[in-house]
Amino acid sequence: FAQDNVFKIGLILPMTGQQATTGRQIEAAAKLYMAQNGDTVAGKKIQLIIKDDTSIPDVTKRMAQELIVNNKVNVLAGFGITPSALATAPLATQSKTPQVVMAAATSSITEASPYIVRTSFTLPQASVSIADWAPKNGIKKVVTLVSDYGPGLDAEKFFKERLVFNGGTVVDTLRVPMRNPDFAPFLQKVRDLKPDALFVFVPSGAGAAVMKQFLERGMDKAGIKLIGTGDITDDDQLNDMGDGALGVVTSHHYSAAHPSAVNKKFVDAFQKANNNLRPNFMAVGGYDGMRVIYEALKATKGQGGGDALLAAMKGQIFESPRGPIFIDAQTRDIVQNIYLRKVERKDGQLYNVEFDVIKDVKDPGKAR
Numbered sequence: 001f002a003q004d005n006v007f008k009i010g011l012i013l014p015m016t017g018q019q020a021t022t023g024r025q026i027e028a029a030a031k032l033y034m035a036q037n038g039d040t041v042a043g044k045k046i047q048l049i050i051k052d053d054t055s056i057p058d059v060t061k062r063m064a065q066e067l068i069v070n071n072k073v074n075v076l077a078g079f080g081i082t083p084s085a086l087a088t089a090p091l092a093t094q095s096k097t098p099q100v101v102m103a104a105a106t107s108s109i110t111e112a113s114p115y116i117v118r119t120s121f122t123l124p125q126a127s128v129s130i131a132d133w134a135p136k137n138g139i140k141k142v143v144t145l146v147s148d149y150g151p152g153l154d155a156e157k158f159f160k161e162r163l164v165f166n167g168g169t170v171v172d173t174l175r176v177p178m179r180n181p182d183f184a185p186f187l188q189k190v191r192d193l194k195p196d197a198l199f200v201f202v203p204s205g206a207g208a209a210v211m212k213q214f215l216e217r218g219m220d221k222a223g224i225k226l227i228g229t230g231d232i233t234d235d236d237q238l239n240d241m242g243d244g245a246l247g248v249v250t251s252h253h254y255s256a257a258h259p260s261a262v263n264k265k266f267v268d269a270f271q272k273a274n275n276n277l278r279p280n281f282m283a284v285g286g287y288d289g290m291r292v293i294y295e296a297l298k299a300t301k302g303q304g305g306g307d308a309l310l311a312a313m314k315g316q317i318f319e320s321p322r323g324p325i326f327i328d329a330q331t332r333d334i335v336q337n338i339y340l341r342k343v344e345r346k347d348g349q350l351y352n353v354e355f356d357v358i359k360d361v362k363d364p365g366k367a368r
């Protein structure tokens, strides 16, 4: 393949540091997608260039700049956390390079550049359904505990608004630092407040630490339920959380236990290729993001620049391992089902077992 017959995807991920599981999951998913679908599309050889931004936004930005200027990538993808996605947005706009956000989930990200397309989810999307479920299930008085940055603030705001609308109350809104959080003092406070439940959002990879401290402090025995978005019962860690996690109810867009043929095939292939690692919601964002890129390349017959590729990404609709998804052409954000799930033991392993679904949920953050 001559250089102009190579289609380059610059995949920027946190491969080391606190968010490393996000990078590992998305890298594995992108490679699986390529292994299953070939590395030649519309006469172009697909080249994946993976960069570790260590989840430091200044590093993300520098890497994006290098990928655009030196490597001349056709598409930027990845983006493990919100600040990394936001730091890159102006570069995507200036260079007219589509930026496929596969992980970061603050609502406003898609508004930071007209070149951003998202295949992950948004925290408002995930948070409102659990706020509808809770008051119908005896949970009226809640304390929220979130990571103190974009997605956490979205989760807090949208959960609280909806719970109050449904007649519940949020008696305190606690925020923990995003980097190296110590949950202990916050959990002590929650114990003293004695709510019916604690609602938690922490980013992927931090859930197990929260669960451990929640149980160590006997919060469950004190009658406080743990609820949240599915980031807390992350499939990457869930199996190691132990029986204390049983019964935890969350709302989210993906469970490795999602009962569909497409998902079963995805989970089996992912585990086979990755030493039995279970794919989580980050993996599915990466896998679907690759599909969106491949289909845009096909639709433009390998001839499209950034604007043509972006146009071909808008409006895509297909069945993902998570269920049916749609890239809203107006917002460039993902429309998808949100599931209510409960942690159960199945075949000796812990899973988020889906028991209800809210179909075709648009990001509630976009309406305002």
Ligand code: DHB
Residues within 6 Å of the ligand: 022, 080, 081, 082, 083, 103, 104, 105, 106, 150, 151, 202, 203, 204, 205, 231
């Ligand atoms: C973000 C990161 C996560 O790991 C997650 O689970 C949700 C959101 C973010 O930074 O946007």
